[in-house]
Amino acid sequence: MAEKEVVETKKQKKEKMKKIKPGRLAKREARMGYVFVLPWIIGALAFLIVPLCQSFYYSLNRVVLNPTGMKFVFRGFDNYAQISVQDPTFLTDLANYVVTTVISAPVIVVFALIIAMLLNGKIKCRGLFRLIYFLPVIVVSGPVMSMLTGQGATSISSVDASTIQRFLEGVLPTNIAETIANLFGNMTQTLWYSGVQILIFLSALQKINPSLYEAAKIDGGSSWECFWKITLPTIKPMILLNVVYSIVYMSNNGNNNIISSIQTAMFAGTTKGYGYASAMAWLYSVIETVIVAVFALILMTRKDIYQKQVKKAKKEAKKQAKVLKKVQRREMKHEAKIAKATKA
Amino acid sequence: MKQKSQKPPKRNFIQEFKNSPPDVKKEKARKFFFGSKESDGFCKLFIIYALLICIGFIYIYPMLYMISSSFMTLDDLLDTSVQWIPSKLNLDNYINSARSMEFWSSFLKSVVIAGVPTIINVIVCSFVGYGFARFEFKGKYLCMGILIFSYILPSIITMMPTYVLYSNMKIVGHLTAFVLPSLLGQGLNCQLFILIFYQFFRQVPKVLIEAGQVDGAGYLKSYLRISLPSAAPAILTVFLFSIVWYWNESYLTQMYVTGAFRGTSIWTTLIIELKDFNTNYSSAQQSASTTGVSQNNNESIQMAATMLSILPMLIMYFVLQKQFVESIDNAGITGE
Structure with a gap:
């Protein structure tokens, strides 16, 4: 019976909560919120x-530019089908992009984490090292990178990529082996993309409470265990942030040849035009979003065990309350029946 | 008193080490190399420093290469015995490439193109971020979701309709094409800046604002007088990143502001000049070849041009290095 009462009082409370309307101040604050966010x-x-919808509409049409304006000829998904015919290189570029991103984003993040860990100790001249590692963020841009790679300045001559490639080709399919070898060949380019990530990790690491480590050391934990049990769980949200940042940065930067091919398709004249370019852009965006989503799903913070147990207990209680109600209803019915029977 | 002020005699570690018995000697050596509970050993430190220095070298290798080869003459480039240090300090490459890029005018234009949207970004993003952080309203989390989603979405997808919109408004090839989106909080990486301000303003204690309200400050006043002054680190972070990203942006600038695809405009940036450097240089050289002051395009000239295009940012970086490096600490992305 006690449980029933509890359930009832909860219900009443809920009803009461519903009845409370937002006050005048809350309303005014909400209005001000809209004012601030309005721009x-x-x-x-x-x-x-609006442009998103428009570009989807473009991608289903052939867009003809007249001096008077634009004319749309509906084509359905022909533009998408045309991509493989008109630009066979675009599809291979896209495949390369997927493989490169999927491989190099984790490499960049792991690498940034390692450097941040190294810098996090009692290091002299930490400022100088930070200065060096952050330098690429200031400098890196499409044209600068292409100039430097053009001169072979981004690959260190002593790291011979072809040897690595030959070794990898024995183990992996050629396409992936080539990508990994490219990663080694353009070592600097990969490293240069990790400037911001290093600083994010470093600042997260420095905010971990040192007393946690002390407690772990007293309990006999080695620094290896400390890393897996303290450091990594604490900075897990930062890992997700950095992976997303790396992927978005790599996909949006001017050095990406997919973007430039879309740009040229846009002004390529009658055969391609806006519609075709929109189809390309949509394909590219969907693929990028999928990559980000997959990484986000993998790295999403799971609820910890305590929270899970609490949820489970709540579910159980709900179930019990339901069963209790059922039984009570049945009893009531039964009683009513008995009463009827006795009356009769 | 006199005894206290005297310094304790300096310990002579080497002498102590020599005098100590062999067992202790071994222990001390072990401690020195492998460390104890309190301090790291020599070996570990050595490995850490070696790694840091090696990686640091890889980081600045392209820069060093660029700087050294930008000073080389043609003879130095061809001479295999000259690897890093040019035989003499040669500034001709810089003079040539600066002439081809029209350095000063492009520099000033780049400053305007990067600077004006940046200032607007700071103002608008702080305003919007404050709105998200301070007020509760219906659809707030939907808006934040859209904000994050629009960050992930590549900007190329909205480029076609936006370009059509701009050309209908006749602002392609004008600075307005950059100013307008940043006025509405849609500039380059504005989503990140809004999130930074959002994080930061959430940490401003609400008590402060309530106290201000009791004293009669309106919403706008409490934003301007209380929240904004306390957000100075976030403002600095957003300002620096925004200016760097606008400076280094090439394809959006080319599309909207310099109007490289349709007609010409008066705007150009150093980065765009660098992108078209090879073609521009050869055409400039053809026109100059009649006067006889030209020099053929080569690696060193290209490197000098690259150096020139990033030089302003580099100078800014070295002047404001502390602010740059601590910016992410201050932005509050990593939480307190």
Whole structure:
């Protein structure tokens, strides 16, 4: 019976909570919130949502530019089908992009984590090292990178990529082996993309409470265990952040030849035009979003065991309450029946 | 008192080490190399420093290569005995490439193209970030979701309609094409900046704002007078990153502001000049060949041009190094 009461009081409480309306102050605050966010909302509508729909519409049409304006000829998904015919290189570029991103994003993040760990100790001249590792963020841009790679400045001559490739080809399929070898060949390029990530990790590491490590040391934990049990769980959200940042950065930078091929397709004249370029852009964006989503799903922080147990207990209690209600209802019915029977 | 002020005699470690019995000697040596509970050993430190220095070298190798070869003459380039240090300090490459890039005018234009949207970004993003952090309203989390989603989405997908919109408004090839989106919080990487401000303003204690309200400050005033001054580190972070990213942006600038694809405009940036450097240089050289002051395009000239295009950012970096390096600490991305 006690449980029943509890359930009832909870119900009453819920009803009471519903009845409370937001006060005048809360309303006014909400209104002010809209006022503050308004510029962004207008911007998002004008430069994000409307263009997104428009570009999807373009991608289903052939867009012909007239002096008077634009003419749309509906083609369905022909533009998408045309991509493989008109630009066979685009598809291989896309495949290369997927493989490169999937491999190099984790490499960049792991690498950034290692450097941040190294810098996190009692290091002299930490400022100088940070200065060096952050330098690429200032410098790196599409044209600069292409100039430097053009001169062979981004590969260190003593690291011979072809040897690595030959070794890897025995173990892996050629396509992936080539990508990994390229990764080694353009070592600097990979490293140069990890400037911001290093600093994010470093600042996260320095905010971990040192007393945690002390407690672990007293309990006899080695530094290896400390890394897996303390450091990694604490900075897990930062890992996700860095992976997403790396992927977005690599996909959006001007050195990406997919972007430049879309750009040239846009102004390529009658055979391609806006519609075709939109189809390409949609394909590319969907693929990139999928990559980000997969990484996010893998790295998403799972709820810890305590929270899981609490949830489980709550579920159990709910179930019990349901059963209790059922039994009570049945009893009531039964009683009513008995009463009827006795009356009769 | 006199005795206290005297310094304790300096310990002579080497002498002590020599005098100590062999067992202790071994122990001390072990401690020195492999460390104890309190301090890291020599070996570990050595490995850490070696790794850091090696990786650091890989990081600045392209820069060093660029700087050294930008000073080389043609003879130095061809001479295999000259690897790193040019035989003499040769500034001709810089003079040539600066002339081809029209350094000063492009530099000033780059400053305007990077600077104006940046200032607007700081103002608008702090405003919007404050709105997200301070107020509770319906659809707030939907808006934040869209914000993050729009960061992940590559900007190329909205480029076609946006370009059409801009050309209908006749602002392609003008600075307005950059100013307008950043006025509406949609500039380059604005999503990140809004999130930075959001994080930061959430950490400003609410008590402060409530106290201000009791004293009669309105919403705008409490934003301007209380929250904004306390957000100075975030403002600096956003300012620095925004200016660097706008400076280094090439394809959006080419598309909207310099109008490289349709007609010409007066705007150009150093990075764009660098992108078209090879073609520009050869055409400039053809026109100059009649006067006889030209020099053929080579590796050193290209490196000098690259150096020139990043030089302003480098100088800014070395002047504001502390602010740059601590910016991420201050931005509060990693939480307190």
